[in-house]
Amino acid sequence: MAGALAGLSPVLQAFLATVFTWGMTAAGAALVFGTKNVPRKLLDSMLGFAAGVMIAASFWSLLAPAIELSEGGSLPVWVPPIIGFLAGGVFLRLLDRVLPHLHPGMKMSEAEGIETS
Numbered sequence: 001m002a003g004a005l006a007g008l009s010p011v012l013q014a015f016l017a018t019v020f021t022w023g024m025t026a027a028g029a030a031l032v033f034g035t036k037n038v039p040r041k042l043l044d045s046m047l048g049f050a051a052g053v054m055i056a057a058s059f060w061s062l063l064a065p066a067i068e069l070s071e072g073g074s075l076p077v078w079v080p081p082i083i084g085f086l087a088g089g090v091f092l093r094l095l096d097r098v099l100p101h102l103h104p105g106m107k108m109s110e111a112e113g114i115e116t117s
Contacts, residue, residue, distance in 0.1 A: 005013060066081035073080070100113035 005016070008016075063081050063085065066084060067077050070077045070080040096112075098114055100111055100116050102108065102111045
């Protein structure tokens, strides 16, 4: 299978990869049509899995390359990535304080963020 794909043009390979990724995303999103209420344990498991995937993605795609890029500088290699990591955390915290949002199971009067009409 991989040999057959390797013989295709790069544009067609990119198109097939895009269609496959879109299809898997659509299939995963379509699972919400199967049930009205998601059990809390299942929801917690799915959120935990998603959090683990995002932590791994942020390390391997962002932090590890940042550490490599900061080699040879005047600062220790871990300082620039930690500054960026902390700045991102502060930015997300500020967004959480400002953007109006409602947590699952909360009443509309308990919405967080700035007041909206």
